[in-house]
Amino acid sequence: MSHEPVPSVPHVPGVVAPKAPPVVDASDLARALEERSMGQALRTEELVVNMGPQHPSTHGVLRVVIKTDGEVVTALQPHIGNLHRCVEKIGESLPYYQWLPYVDRMDYLAAINNEHGACIAIERLAGIVVPERAEYIRVILAEVQRVASHIFAMGVYGLDIGAITPFLHTFRERERGLDLLDHVAGGRLLYHVVRIGGVKRDLSPEWIDECHAFLDAVEERLPEYNTLLLDNHIFQERTCNIGVIPRELAVGWGVTGPALRASGVDWDTRRDAPYGIYDRFQFEVPVAHSGVAGVVGDCFHRHWVRFKETEQAIRIARQALRDLPPGEIQAKLPKTLKPPKGEAYVRVENPRGELAYYMVADGTDKAWRIRCRGPSFSNIGVMTDVARGALVADLVALMGSLDIVLGEVDR
Amino acid sequence: MKSFLDGLIDGSSLLQAVPRGLVYTVGILLACKAVLLLVSLFAGEIVWMERRISGRMQARIGPNRVGPQGLLQFLADGVKLMAKEDVIPTSADRLVFLIAPYIVFAGVFAAFAAVPLGAGLVPANLTFGLFYVLAITSVEVVGVIMAGWSSNSKWSILGTMREVAQVISYEMPLAISALTVAVLAGTLNLTEIVDQQQGWVWQWWVLRSPATFVGFFLFFTAALAALKRAPFDLPEAESELVAGFHTEYTGFRFAIFFLAEYAGMFLFSVLTVVLFFGGWHPGVPVSLTTGIGRALGFLVLFAKSAFFLSVMIWIRWSLPRYRVDKVMYLCYKVLLPWSVAAMVVAALQVLLTGGR
Numbered sequence: 001m002s003h004e005p006v007p008s009v010p011h012v013p014g015v016v017a018p019k020a021p022p023v024v025d026a027s028d029l030a031r032a033l034e035e036r037s038m039g040q041a042l043r044t045e046e047l048v049v050n051m052g053p054q055h056p057s058t059h060g061v062l063r064v065v066i067k068t069d070g071e072v073v074t075a076l077q078p079h080i081g082n083l084h085r086c087v088e089k090i091g092e093s094l095p096y097y098q099w100l101p102y103v104d105r106m107d108y109l110a111a112i113n114n115e116h117g118a119c120i121a122i123e124r125l126a127g128i129v130v131p132e133r134a135e136y137i138r139v140i141l142a143e144v145q146r147v148a149s150h151i152f153a154m155g156v157y158g159l160d161i162g163a164i165t166p167f168l169h170t171f172r173e174r175e176r177g178l179d180l181l182d183h184v185a186g187g188r189l190l191y192h193v194v195r196i197g198g199v200k201r202d203l204s205p206e207w208i209d210e211c212h213a214f215l216d217a218v219e220e221r222l223p224e225y226n227t228l229l230l231d232n233h234i235f236q237e238r239t240c241n242i243g244v245i246p247r248e249l250a251v252g253w254g255v256t257g258p259a260l261r262a263s264g265v266d267w268d269t270r271r272d273a274p275y276g277i278y279d280r281f282q283f284e285v286p287v288a289h290s291g292v293a294g295v296v297g298d299c300f301h302r303h304w305v306r307f308k309e310t311e312q313a314i315r316i317a318r319q320a321l322r323d324l325p326p327g328e329i330q331a332k333l334p335k336t337l338k339p340p341k342g343e344a345y346v347r348v349e350n351p352r353g354e355l356a357y358y359m360v361a362d363g364t365d366k367a368w369r370i371r372c373r374g375p376s377f378s379n380i381g382v383m384t385d386v387a388r389g390a391l392v393a394d395l396v397a398l399m400g401s402l403d404i405v406l407g408e409v410d411r
Numbered sequence: 412m413k414s415f416l417d418g419l420i421d422g423s424s425l426l427q428a429v430p431r432g433l434v435y436t437v438g439i440l441l442a443c444k445a446v447l448l449l450v451s452l453f454a455g456e457i458v459w460m461e462r463r464i465s466g467r468m469q470a471r472i473g474p475n476r477v478g479p480q481g482l483l484q485f486l487a488d489g490v491k492l493m494a495k496e497d498v499i500p501t502s503a504d505r506l507v508f509l510i511a512p513y514i515v516f517a518g519v520f521a522a523f524a525a526v527p528l529g530a531g532l533v534p535a536n537l538t539f540g541l542f543y544v545l546a547i548t549s550v551e552v553v554g555v556i557m558a559g560w561s562s563n564s565k566w567s568i569l570g571t572m573r574e575v576a577q578v579i580s581y582e583m584p585l586a587i588s589a590l591t592v593a594v595l596a597g598t599l600n601l602t603e604i605v606d607q608q609q610g611w612v613w614q615w616w617v618l619r620s621p622a623t624f625v626g627f628f629l630f631f632t633a634a635l636a637a638l639k640r641a642p643f644d645l646p647e648a649e650s651e652l653v654a655g656f657h658t659e660y661t662g663f664r665f666a667i668f669f670l671a672e673y674a675g676m677f678l679f680s681v682l683t684v685v686l687f688f689g690g691w692h693p694g695v696p697v698s699l700t701t702g703i704g705r706a707l708g709f710l711v712l713f714a715k716s717a718f719f720l721s722v723m724i725w726i727r728w729s730l731p732r733y734r735v736d737k738v739m740y741l742c743y744k745v746l747l748p749w750s751v752a753a754m755v756v757a758a759l760q761v762l763l764t765g766g767r
Contacts, residue, residue, distance in 0.1 A: 049565045056653065070572070071735055162641065162732025168469035234642055234731045392569070393734045396651050 046074060053082050057160045057396045060406030062380070064399075071391045078380055084410040091370035096122050096196060096337045099367075104190040106374065107408040109152060110351045112138075112145040112181065114408075115194035117348035120275055121357040122196050124346060125339035131328040134198035135277045136320050141181065141193065143317035144211065147218055148177035149351035150310040151225070153403040157303055158229050160400030161238050166228040173221055176214050183207055196337065198330035208321055215314045222310060230300075230307060239303065240294030243386050243398030247297065253385070254378040257353025258309060259402055262288045262301040269349040281319045283312045299401035306403070309351075336365045352376050352403055372411055376404040442534050446523050454673035455485030457720055461673075464721065465728045488666075495662035500563060503659065507561035512660065512667040514554030519671045521547045522678055527602045529691050529709035530700060540601040541593055544682065545586050548637070551671070552578050555646075558668075559656035570655025573735055574646030578637055580739060584746035585633035591626035591750075591757040592616045592686045605690030612694040617687040622757035627687040629750045631719070634679040636738065638672070641727035645735050680719035681712065688715055 047068050052058035061082035067075040087106055091099045103118045104111035116138055123130060130138075155170030178188050184201050185191035193200045203211075229235050245255065250263035260267060268285040270278040286308030288301035295301075339361040347356035353375025362368040379402045387395050416438045420426045426434055459474065459482060466473025474481035499508055525540040527533035537543050552575055559571025595616070596604045608615050616623045636643040647655040657668045684690060691708030698704060733741070 047565055047568075049569070057651065068569075071569070158731065162644070163730060165465075165469050165728045168471065172470050228729070229731070232731060234733060237737055238731060238734055391735060393645075393651050393732075 051395075057400060058406075059156070059399070059404055062399075062404070062406050062409070064383075064395075066392070066395065068392060071393075073387055073390050073392060073395050076384060076387050076395070078383060080377075080380065080406070080409050082410065083406045085407075087411045088370045088372055091367055093366065095365045096126075096339070096367065099370075100195065101190070101192045104192060105407060106372065106411055107350060107352060107355070107376070107405045108189055109405055110145050110149045111189060111191050112141045112194060113348060113350045114355065115191065116142050116276065117346055117350075117355050117357050119194050119196050120348065121344045121346040121359050122337070122339070124344040125342060125359055125361045126196075126337055127339075128197045128331050128333065130198055130331055132325045133202075133327040134329045134331075136324045137199045137203055137329060138194055138276060139278070139281075139320045140203070140211065140317055140324070141184065141191075141199070143313045143320065144177050144180055144214070146313040146351045147215070147310055147317070148174045148181075150306050150313065151177075151218060151222075153351070154225060154229065154303060154306055154310075157400045157403070158235075160396050161229075161235060163228060163232075163235070166225055169221070169228070170225060173214075173218050176217065180207070180211055180214055183210075195330065197333045198328070200330075202329050203324070208324070211317070211321060215317055218310065219314055222307065226307065230304060236293050236300060238393070238397055239299035239401070241298050242294075242394050243299045243390065243401060244295055245297045245382055245386055249382060249385060250297070253382040255353070255382050256375045256378060257350065258305040259302055259353065259379050259382075261286060262305045263297040264288050269347055269354050273347065275346065275348055278316075280323075281316045283316050286312065299397050302401040302403075338363060338365050347373070350375055352405060352408070353379060355408075374408040374411060376402075376406070376409045380404050380409055446534055447520060449528075450520060450523050450674050450677065451670060453677050454670050455489070456482065457673045457676055458488070458669070459484050460717075460720065461724045461727075464724045468725075468728050492666040493663050497663060498659075498661045500659050502563040504561035504563065507557045508659075509664075511554050511558035511561060512664045512671075514557060515551050516554075516667050516671045518548055518550035518552075518554060519674045519678060521550070523674075525601065526678065526681055527605060527685065527690065528681070529712060530705050532705065532709060533602060536602055537600065539599045541589060541599045541604070541686075544601075544678075545582070545589065548675070548678070549579075549582060551675070555656050558660070562656070562659040564659050566652050566654075567656050567658050570646045570652045570658070573652075574639065574656055577639070577643065577645060577735075577738055577742075580742045581633045581636040581643075581746075584629055584742060584750040585637055587747070587750040587754050588626040588629035588633060589682075589686055591620075591622045591753045594754065594757040594761055595620055595623060597761075601685050605685055605692065608689040609692050610696045612689075614692075615687065615689040615694070620757060620760055622753045622760060623687060625749065625753045626757075627683070629746055629753065630686070631683060631722075633742075633746055633750075634683065635723065635726065636742070638675050638679055638723075640676070640723055642730040642733045643738055644727070644732060645738060676720060676723060677716065680716040680723070683719050684712055684715040 049066050049068055050063065051066055052063040053061040058064065063079040063082065065077045065079065066073050085102075085105065087102050090102055094102075100115060100118060103114045106114050119138075122128075151170040152174045155167040155174075158164070158166035158170075181191055181193075182188050184203065184207065185193035245259065245263050247263050247265060250260050250265060255263065256267075264287060266285060266287045269275070271283070271285055286305050288296045288305055290296050292304055293300055341361060341363050343358070343360045345356065345358045347354050349355075354373070355375055356373035358369075358371040358373075359367050360369040383398060383402065387398055390398065416435055419438075420431065420434055462484070463473040463475075463481065465471075474484040477483045477487045499505060522544045524534045525537045525543045527536070527540075555574050555578075556571055559567045559574070562568075592604060593599050596607055598604060604616070612618065617627045618624065635641075639646050646652075647657075652658075657665060660668060691712040693708075693711045
């Protein structure tokens with residue numbers, strides 16, 4: 001700012017000349033302001049803290065740079081990419097068959113669901129018809145995986161809030177689910193069991209009995225988890241009205257999955273845009289409505305939706321087990337799969353939200369372009385808008401309730 | 412302590428030969444050593460107890476390999492921690508960083524000087540014992556500030572701010588609810604307070620007045636917060652602040668923080684028993700003045716405090732963590748008014764009934 005000279009006023013007798021405004025130096029002003037503020041309030045500084053990538057509640061290697069005023073978060077910026085493994089690019093340099101194991105590693109807590117979507121996309125490109133039994137097996141495995149993933153998310157959320165015991169309780173049941181998948185696939189987390197045109201292994205009658213026992217056990221345990229979390233007074237104080245994502249904000253940021261339904265949007269890809277054989281099953285889509293506790297869109301409801309969805313996943317798995325038809329589990333496929341020129345866009349409901357694959361085939365045995373839409377990636381973004389003004393503890397509660405998996409954010 | 416040493420000197424011709432001052436000094440040092448060892452041992456066993464109980468609660472087993480039922484686990488842990496490198500961050504304030512753990516440690520262990528662990532089993536039978544204990548435990552906060560500030564780490568500073576705010580705030584309801592007993596008992600001497608609770612169970616202070624009954628719950632809650640135990644473990648909230656003020660500490664210095672924390676748990680459970688639950692009196696009218704009786708009294712006190720320790724552990728592994736502002740709300744708007752009210756009721760009771 002330039003200081004213009006004050007025009008001199010001609011002296012008129014009897015009239016008091018207006019005083020020229022004092023020329024103020026910028027540093028003088030700062031000093032004056034500082035002096036004035038002394039005694040009124042302590043001069044404070046904002047603290048820029050690096051939350052992650054090595055932080056216990058960033059659920060992986062997310063790095064969030066937060067600016068805090070004491071405990072209050074004034075701004076935050078998520079930095080992603082620490083777990084980037086070029087899954088999409090690798091898909092463009094490998095034959096379709098060989099790309100599938102990479103998909104497992106995107107959302108490593110829901111590998112079956114990832115495989116399911118990828119296989120459907122490739123099958124749609126190549127026009128492969130999957131045998132009935134394989135379709136049912138896929139649904140059973142996917143729902144068992146969903147149950148395992150959701151109860152794990154619920155337990156880990158307890159850990160974020162500070163309750164350690166529910167985490168280990170849910171781990172106990174989750175481990176049973178993982179054992180089931182292990183028996184089918186031979187791996188605990190990364191299965192590669194859903195294959196193009198079918199599934200790798202058949203389900204034995206013993207496995208089906210064991211699966212029923214697992215679903216019963218989880219159903220029995222769910223109220224027990226709720227006594228430790230959902231119904232707990234401290235849990236409600238920590239999550240109700242915290243990290244509220246309004247309906248419009250959720251839709252605007254492309255939030256999907258339980259987080260979207262917790263904001264009151266009635267959308268589930270399994271019901272509204274069915275893939276595979278999901279249109280054959282009876283299930284409800286839990287949507288947050290006010291009246292449980294807190295307000296729609298808060299952390300409490302995200303947890304609540306997850307709990308309700310676990311019940312529905314059990315329901316779907318039971319129906320699929322009941323209707324499981326006999327027959328083949330793998331379609332006949334050529335040794336090298338060369339889908340004709342074309343493109344496919346397939347979206348599936350991952351436990352964390354809507355996972356989509358866009359694939360372009362150019363007639364060779366490799367895809368010309370593969371693009372994945374990860375639900376965690378979209379869900380993470382909404383944090384910047386919601387967390388402002390929250391406490392550090394609320395930030396942890398918010399991050400945990402979005403249930404992000406960094407493997408899939410970065411891909 | 413002095414009378415005990417005097418008796419010892421009078422009874423032994425050998426001790427009469429050496430100067431009295433030397434006997435006192437050696438005697439006091441030995442007593443300190445004994446208390447230190449005893450309390451460290453208890454603190455170690457409380458760690459084991461916590462790990463075993465939490466294991467049971469979480470469908471795990473817990474440590475059961477070192478010694479019978481894993482009882483010597485704390486020794487193995489201690490040896491492991493001592494063998495570790497003592498890392499000092501380059502940007503840390505070296506001197507303050509190094510001495511901070513010992514101040515925390517001293518704050519807790521000095522309190523045991525005035526805490527009676529049995530009839531006559533008290534290093535210093537102070538007339539203002541309760542006041543001394545509550546005052547000396549505040550020293551711990553100084554050590555925590557030193558540790559958090561000198562670490563020069565942002566998470567440590569956040570943890571330290573939380574800890575200092577919380578512990579200082581909760582000392583008020585803690586002290587005031589403890590004073591309900593002192594007002595009714597008419598003394599601050601912990602041994603006298605225990606002796607007033609001799610006899611049947613209803614002679615225990617917790618059952619003798621509505622003020623002390625409420626006072627006990629306030630005291631226990633405030634003690635949990637002052638000890639930074641869940642659900643008030645905000646200063647060390649591992650899911651938020653990684654480890655709070657001792658994030659940068661490793662090896663033996665970390666072990667000292669750890670030991671001080673568990674010694675603090677033992678201290679406050681013993682205080683709860685001494686103030687409200689009859690101390691070493693078992694709740695039936697028996698005399699515990701003989702040698703065997705004193706030992707039994709010590710066991711009774713230990714059993715009672717083990718019960719309160721279990722409650723602390725039980726609470727920790729069941730509940731989520733409070734948020735920082737709710738903790739302050741609880742302190743200033745719930746516990747403090749209630750403890751002041753309890754104190755007023757106790758004072759009125761003394762005024763109207765003459766104290767007994």
